[in-house]
Amino acid sequence: MTRLRWSVPTILALAASLLAVPPATARDDGPIKDPIPDDPAPAGMGLVLQEVAQLPKSEPTPPELVTDPRLKRHNRINYVGEIPDGSGRLFVPDLNGKLYFLDGKTKEQKVYLDVGATFAPDFFSAQGLGQGFGFTAFHPEFKKNGKFYTVHVEAGEALKTKTPDLTPQPRTAYHGVVDEWTATDPSSDTFQGTRRELLRVGFSGRIHGIQQIDFSPNARPGDADYGKLYMAVGDGGNGNVGDNGGDPQNLGVPQGKILRIDPAGNDSANGKYGIPADNPYAGQAGKVGEIYAHGMRDPHRFSWDTKGSKRMFLAHIGEHAIESIHQISPGSNLGWSEREGAFRFDKADRCFLYPLPADDIKNGYEYPLAAYDHDPPVGHSCTSDSGHAISGGYVYRGGHLPALRGKYLFTDIVDGRLLYTEERDMRRDPTGQKRAQIYQLAAYDTAGNPVTMRQLAGDNRVDLRFGMDAKGEPYLLAKANGKIWKIVGTRTFADCKTGPVRVSHATRAGDWTPVTPSKWRFENGQVVLAEAGAERPGPRRPFEYAVLQKGPAVGSSRIDAKVRLDTPVEVSNRDVIIVFGYKSDTEFYYAHLSSDNTIYPHNGIFVVNNADRLRIDGQWNGNRQAPKGAPPAIKDAAWHDVQVEHCAGTGEIAVYVDGGRKPIMTAVDTTFGSGRVGFGSFDNVGRLRDLTVTGTPAQ
Structure with missing residues (x-):
């Protein structure tokens, strides 16, 4: 082995070489004015839409308290899905209070249950974009046991006579309530049966309450996840400031989380449901055992890929800049309100986001698999709504639309853009730098004419969401005119005969x-x-x-x-x-x-x-x-x-x-x-x- 001789000239030469190395480029930790420079790209493909229903007009309750024009829609239908009983019937909840069933073939509609009337006069849907009767989830064995679950909002006397089951936010102004209903005859088109309250959560704000509730379609009888109810619980609209600042990161409160419970159990604090033993914080002192994942502002919609990796995905609505899609696993932390998307959120700055700190990876935040930003027009106030919000859909695995297979379909609620990203490209990156490309789909009527969702909805604010049937075939619905469309085909953009x-x-x-x-x-x-x-x-x-x-x-x-x-x-x-x-x-x-x-x-x-x-x-x-x-x-x-x-x-x-x-x-x-x-x-x-x-x- 050759021995290195450390002579004085050698040492001086080495020192000089080290001094000659240019200093590292200084980090720019200033505000980021364009967080995501890349826009959704043209997909070169469009969805063929067939109108199948228009739900009745409805009004928020109580009407005299409605001051936000965004609540004055044709109605406030929020989702369309299929009842898991083989009947082909679809269900559609309206935030203003009614649950509709639609015939599987004719799409004839009937009021199955009036949730608003059941809980009157405390039922509340007059303020806040998500307030009212928010969602319905049917037990996978509904055909046999008749059980389904709803979430709704209460105010008024309920604030004095009823107590939240988990730690409420200071100055609670609204209750988000989850109920279990048991139908005497599951095949009936009108509800008759019993109900019981499972869980009540207290919120100080009128937005970001309990959003979606649902069961995993991937769970089978005997699986630990079978019959477990997931609930997307927002931060109450104040999860980054004031008394509630930090709630999404506080494992001692339910706000800003996804909860997971067992409706058939009884070991919860109120004895009305169970806390699954495999929840990440079950049995840990000072932590809400119902928590499955946390660090969320407005967890709007979640779904599971029914094939491939069978991952759980969440569409997360941002504050003023980032709309994002995340993978959710037990214990996932999306970072809000320390992070918005893959950027640092500064509570003192209502206008801009900031770069991640150099040592950020130690925090283990679950950064977006795909995301887009708001790009508000020049002169727009950074503290007001910029007119963008993501509504998550699902990974298409159906059999009728091969061009869509493997694509995670979603929308922008407000402007009505139809978007997707490839499931295979949605991969975790702990640095937050790599994201899957988002593509924008066109839309066509059944005659092949290009249309936009704004045209079909008759309004610049579409209030657009995806739904699906039991076979995974997609639907779209809009609050602007209360219509539901089924996606019956796809078309290549600009595909026409050229010749001879x-x-x-x-x-x-x-x-x-x-x-x-x-x-x-x-x-x-x-x-x-x-x-x-x-x-x-x-x-x-x-x-x-x-x-x-x-x-x-x-x-x-x-x-x-x-x-x-x-x-x-x-x-x-x-x-x-x-x-x-x-x-x-x-x-x-x-x-x-x-x-x-x-x-x-x-x-x-x-x-x-x-x-x-x-x-x-x-x-x-x-x-x-x-x-x-x-x-x-x-x-x-x-x-x-x-x-x-x-x-x-x-x-x-x-x-x-x-x-x-x-x-x-x-x-x-x-x-x-x-x-x-x-x-x-x-x-x-x-x-x-x-x-x-x-x-x-x-x-």
């Missing part, structure tokens, strides 16, 4: 009409824009392009080509465009393919209609601290495959790059139903080859 016209081998000068012929070359099978264009009078539009004259104008069309940007990569705003639907120099569509996606005119789909170009794709987000659109389409000097699909009948437009299975940009616009194809740029240079246009002849 086919144009290719179009690289001769005679095949094209350029704006400025001297700037173009047609050589070696390529169409080359060799000199940058210059702005021209008239509407703001691409400066230089050439229109394909070979073949006829087309309606629905598909454009396939290879393109290259010849402007040096050091130039950030380099671009080329694909023109389609061309009518005239001031009437056409174009897809802008750029290396830069940080300004409005770049990297999007646009229409020029005798006015300045207008962006029509759904990717531009100008509400961010650093606005941006779809990911840059082309960032290098290589050739890239580009595909543009345009369905004239529906107005759908999709742009794909390099054979991607999902489009990088989509739009729906019916301004131009037909026209010619073209290629060009604003003020850059580039080239095209291997062009093929297939389409229907223009009418």
